[in-house]
Amino acid sequence: MLKKITFFLCLVYFNSSFSQQSPITENTKVSILTVDVADESHTLYGHTALRIQDPTTNIDLIYNYGMFDFRTENFILKFVKGDMQYYAAAYPYADFEYSYQLENRSVYEQVLNISLAEKQTLFEKLSISMYSADRFYTYKFIDRNCTTKVIDIVNEVLQNKPIKNTLHQKESYREVLYPYAKNHFYMQLGINIIFGARVDNKAETLFLPLDLMEVLNNTSYQNKPLVSKTTTNFKANRTTSFSFLDSVYSLLIVLLFFVILNKKTTNIFYFSVLGLVGLLFSAIGLYSFHRELLWNYNVLLFNPLFLFLVFFIIRNNTKWVKKISWICLAFLGVYTLYMVTKIHLLIVLPIVIATSILLLRLALKKTN
Known part of the structure; x- marks a missing residue:
């Protein structure tokens, strides 16, 4: 137990010292990454993460709020009950992209057009959160997930919280979600019969990665586009074939x-x-x-x-x-x-x- 406490304190000290050195430079890029959808149930709606890259200080980190452990005791029961603990992790970008190359999922990057001070503040918030209680959160499908967490932490740093839901003004959550499983009949059937009345409400929350990507491309911040550059870091080669059994x-x-x-x-x-x-x-x-x-x-x-x-x-x-x-x-x-x-x-x-x-x-x- 003493070793664990000592190790934790060392991490906190290292993080605090690292932040105090003000590693953010003029060359630093802050990006929001969007991972495209796949065929498994937990990959059906894509993924969102943050990237901070600074070639001057050799920083290239991913801040991923979509981490969970399949080995968690009573994983299925906790997930269904709604008290499943997700957590954030920081690790090299190269590992992040490689994992999605293996899954054959496209990775898109949107570089944010924000000031050096805002980049520094965001970096410090992210660094501190990795070693605090903020690292953990109770996952909620619509209200609290990898996308909403990224939106929240970026909006905390920027003035007037510029990232807002400008899509699906008349659609329900169910109508927004419906096309994502169009090639998986039984998954689409299962999702729609297990969801209750709440998903028939107007889709007010911005909670899907691909929707966030579209919103960012049309968001202005301080009289300029919030996204200065959009790139495709990895393009997947996915094919869809008809399955009689899944129809x-x-x-x-x-x-x-x-x-x-x-x-x-x-x-x-x-x-x-x-x-x-x-x-x-x-x-x-x-x-x-x-x-x-x-x-x-x-x-x-x-x-x-x-x-x-x-x-x-x-x-x-x-x-x-x-x-x-x-x-x-x-x-x-x-x-x-x-x-x-x-x-x-x-x-x-x-x-x-x-x-x-x-x-x-x-x-x-x-x-x-």
Whole structure:
């Protein structure tokens, strides 16, 4: 323990001494880096980081606020709950770019047109934050992420906080997010059914890396462009190919199988899956601190009442099967009406239709 404390104090002392030497020179460049999107869920929306480069003092550091540790105990539960701790780290730019070259993701750099004093202040704030409690933060998908953290720390240094959200004046968060998963049907479906009512609000927060990049290119600061230069540091060569398994067509085949077969066992399986998904959404809504997951109206489609329906199907209780089927159909009707103005209506519509057909058959089934 003593060794850890000694090491920490040495880091603080080194950082303090380094900052006091005023390493920022006229040749220093302060940049915001944007990493393009990729195919995995945690890379779907891109990434933002800060770079400080000074050839005079051989500084070339990345300040990355998107760090997390997969080895964290109960990682999935913490992430879903919304108390997952992310942290910032400073390391050489060469390592940063190389890691994204390996992932085949483009890296764009926007050099900020700010004064030497502002560069110095920003550098000192960043350096201090690396060895203080500010290094850690509780991740929030919209309100607090790698992009919002960069915006906040840059706006703290610049007068009148010039970086503002000038995009998506009429769009909801869901509409802003929707195109990012356009080539990944099941990921797009999963994202839209797990998100609740909050993402249907107007997109007031600037929280996506590519949006920040666009905003910066159109931002003025002290009667001049905030970005003096934009470069592509690494250009990825990404190709997109059609996957039948990851498309609406595979879902249609699965749903058609249940609708055509219409057996007791397949109905039990189908409604069990939907009911369990709805139960999961309900539990997450009570468990999670993520505002995006609260008040999830998609439980009207993935209705926990289906589990009661399954129970009565197994018990061959036709009377209660018919009653619950009519109740679930009513909920499904309300859900469909509510979804008319929602952008994700089309991707859930096959499930709505298939479920309606199966419920209607059960509701109209003749009593033996």
